[in-house]
Amino acid sequence: xxxxxxxxxxxxxxxxxxxxxxxxxxxxxxxxxxxxxxxxxxxxxxxxxxxxxxxxxxxxxxxxxxxxxxxxxxxxxxxxxxxxxxxxxxxxxxxxxxxxxxxxxxxxxxxxxxxxxxxxxxxxxxxxxxxxxxxxxxxxxxxxxxxxxxxxxxxxxxxxxxxxxxxxxxxxxxxxxxxxxxxxxxxxxxxxxxxxxxxxxxxxxxxxxxxxxxxxxxxxxxxxxxxxxxx
Amino acid sequence: xxxxxxxxxxxxxxxxxxxxxxxxxxxxxxxxxxxxxxxxxxxxxxxxxxxxxxxxxxxxxxxxxxxxxxxxxxxxxxxxxxxxxxxxxxxxxxxxxxxxxxxxxxxxxxxxxxxxxxxxxxxxxxxxxxxxxxxxxxxxxxxxxxxxxxxxxxxxxxxxxxxxxxxxxxxxxxxxxxxxxxxxxxxxxxxxxxxxxxxxxxxxxxxxxxxxxxxxxxxxxxxxxxxxxxxxxxxxxxxxxxxxxxxxxxxxxxxxxxxxxxxxxxxxxxxxxxxxxxxxxxxxxxxxxxxxxxxxxxxxxxxxxxxxxxxxxxxxxxxxxxxxxxxxxxxxxxxxxxxxxxxxxxxxxxxxxxxxxxxxxxxxxxxxxxxxxxxxxxxxxxxxxxxxxxxxxx
Numbered sequence: 364x365x366x367x368x369x370x371x372x373x374x375x376x377x378x379x380x381x382x383x384x385x386x387x388x389x390x391x392x393x394x395x396x397x398x399x400x401x402x403x404x405x406x407x408x409x410x411x412x413x414x415x416x417x418x419x420x421x422x423x424x425x426x427x428x429x430x431x432x433x434x435x436x437x438x439x440x441x442x443x444x445x446x447x448x449x450x451x452x453x454x455x456x457x458x459x460x461x462x463x464x465x466x467x468x469x470x471x472x473x474x475x476x477x478x479x480x481x482x483x484x485x486x487x488x489x490x491x492x493x494x495x496x497x498x499x500x501x502x503x504x505x506x507x508x509x510x511x512x513x514x515x516x517x518x519x520x521x522x523x524x525x526x527x528x529x530x531x532x533x534x535x536x537x538x539x540x541x542x543x544x545x546x547x548x549x550x551x552x553x554x555x556x557x558x559x560x561x562x563x564x565x566x567x568x569x570x571x572x573x574x575x576x577x578x579x580x581x582x583x584x585x586x587x588x589x590x591x592x593x594x
Numbered sequence: 595x596x597x598x599x600x601x602x603x604x605x606x607x608x609x610x611x612x613x614x615x616x617x618x619x620x621x622x623x624x625x626x627x628x629x630x631x632x633x634x635x636x637x638x639x640x641x642x643x644x645x646x647x648x649x650x651x652x653x654x655x656x657x658x659x660x661x662x663x664x665x666x667x668x669x670x671x672x673x674x675x676x677x678x679x680x681x682x683x684x685x686x687x688x689x690x691x692x693x694x695x696x697x698x699x700x701x702x703x704x705x706x707x708x709x710x711x712x713x714x715x716x717x718x719x720x721x722x723x724x725x726x727x728x729x730x731x732x733x734x735x736x737x738x739x740x741x742x743x744x745x746x747x748x749x750x751x752x753x754x755x756x757x758x759x760x761x762x763x764x765x766x767x768x769x770x771x772x773x774x775x776x777x778x779x780x781x782x783x784x785x786x787x788x789x790x791x792x793x794x795x796x797x798x799x800x801x802x803x804x805x806x807x808x809x810x811x812x813x814x815x816x817x818x819x820x821x822x823x824x825x826x827x828x829x830x831x832x833x834x835x836x837x838x839x840x841x842x843x844x845x846x847x848x849x850x851x852x853x854x855x856x857x858x859x860x861x862x863x864x865x866x867x868x869x870x871x872x873x874x875x876x877x878x879x880x881x882x883x884x885x886x887x888x889x890x891x892x893x894x895x896x897x898x899x900x901x902x903x904x905x906x907x908x909x910x911x912x913x914x915x916x917x918x919x920x921x922x923x924x925x926x927x928x929x930x931x932x933x934x935x936x937x938x939x940x941x942x943x944x945x946x947x948x949x950x951x952x953x954x955x956x957x958x959x960x961x962x963x964x965x966x967x968x969x970x971x972x973x974x975x976x977x978x979x980x981x982x983x984x985x986x987x988x
Contacts, residue, residue, distance in 0.1 A: 477837075499880055499882045499917060499919070500880075500882055502882070503882035503883065503884050503919070506884045506921070507884045507885060510884060510885060543919075543921070546882045546884065546919050546921075547882075547917055547919040547930045547932055547976075548880060548916075548917025548919065548930075548932045548934075549932075
């Protein structure tokens with residue numbers, strides 16, 4: 364996922380680290396180096412909420428598994444006061460329930476801790492710029508979660524029975540195309556070229572998928588996430 | 595209790611539960627079972643010891659005197675009982691006396707472990723705790739129990755004219771109720787202790803299993819990593835393999851499927867493919883799978899072709915990462931293998947590489963699938979494979 368960092372004209376993003384493993388925290392800081400300004404760090408939820416609300420960073424790197432309520436608690440604790448703070452979730456596991464839970468709680472991206480330094484940096488810049496960070500794996504999860512959306516088991520279109528908001532419960536064909544390419548390992552730029560659209564359009568499709576993921580009332584989403592355990 | 599039943603079952607090969615039931619029945623019948631048990635306890639030495647309790651008891655003068663001192667009292671009791679024409683008292687008073695005597699001798703000569711056990715589990719039955727509340731409750735229980743038991747005995751004794759069958763049953767029920775009232779709490783504590791003991795054992799077992807697993811896999815890998823510190827590629831490969839193994843053990847609760855023959859679903863198949871390619875070639879396979887289905891022969895062929903494409907990417911692309919994407923659709927399964935490496939001009943490939951492309955293509959075409967290979971020099975390669983979910987023959 365080597366998105367070009369240079370296209371972001373803004374100054375260095377102010378980053379806050381929430382992570383309970385000191386070794387990993389130090390490692391991340393070393394990898395990020397001077398490319399970002401680390402404004403603080405915390406190793407548990409309550410302290411993190413307080414410091415983030417005080418310092419209002421651009422991007423919070425958030426460990427999903429955290430003492431004191433997990434990453435969700437931090438997301439919820441900050442969202443009320445400073446909705447402009449953006450979150451990028453980090454996790455050791457690719458467990459779908461983790462991914463779906465933090466995205467639905469408001470994180471704008473999800474990466475695993477095995478991510479390389481430059482990739483992490485690119486992800487931070489993208490989140491800071493307001494874009495969503497979709498790894499191939501996350502794209503796969505979303506496709507899977509919204510799969511077979513054409514009809515339910517009885518062949519009814521989705522929402523026909525419950526009257527749910529159709530828009531939010533379906534991916535447009537274009538969004539599906541974009542996600543499929545991302546899942547296949549394409550960068551946003553490559554997706555744009557393949558579909559002959561602009562990178563901005565790709566980004567807006569991805570952001571719209573993220574919004575659907577966060578707002579969708581499909582209860583299957585949660586069920587799907589807990590049922591599914593892969594790789 | 596003293597391990598007698600277990601000992602007998604070990605010596606005879608009869609199931610320990612059966613032996614226990616036999617003893618319990620004998621004990622209920624006349625007290626003879628209790629006596630036998632106590633005698634056995636006296637005579638049979640502990641496993642791994644050569645002196646038995648009896649041997650020690652013979653030398654315990656004070657204990658014997660203590661027991662003998664009760665005999666006159668017993669004789670008096672029996673005389674009174676026979677004069678009152680309650681014969682049945684006499685029939686179990688002697689076994690009961692012998693059992694009690696034996697119990698005293700056992701207590702005095704038991705080894706420290708057994709004594710501790712008797713202290714903890716048996717004494718609370720007869721002696722109330724220091725706590726005045728529980729002492730009072732014991733008193734009430736005994737009063738109530740004795741009252742119930744007496745009523746029971748009376749009812750049994752009266753059994754005669756009307757509803758002849760019901761009376762003894764009612765009496766027996768009252769008697770049983772009495773036993774429950776008196777001994778119930780003690781029995782419940784025993785069961786509770788037993789259960790917490792069992793839980794603790796299960797926990798310990800789990801912990802040792804965990805330790806064994808960590809030792810077998812994680813520690814071994816760490817040792818290997820230390821030894822191959824000179825070779826970063828190998829360290830990465832080792833760490834990656836270990837990570838996947840640990841993850842599937844922690845999150846899926848099972849060891850990963852190791853051989854492609856064992857894989858029964860597409861997800862498993864792709865996982866095996868990923869593991870094997872990563873282990874054999876120094877490359878990361880980024881696998882994404884949407885949906886899952888059972889593996890058929892044609893889908894195995896698809897996976898084989900996918901493996902070839904992945905290995906191909908590992909060998910030729912010059913990259914350290916390859917993306918593998920599989921999607922299960924209603925009628926077909928799609929598989930994409932993509933690298934961002936050096937690529938090639940499909941129109942002008944050297945013969946050896948054409949051979950590989952052909953072999954990938956024929957593998958899937960033989961089973962009714964299709965293959966497309968897109969590549970341009972400097973822009974990587976993508977292999978697109980698709981296979982109908984139902985094989986055409988079926």
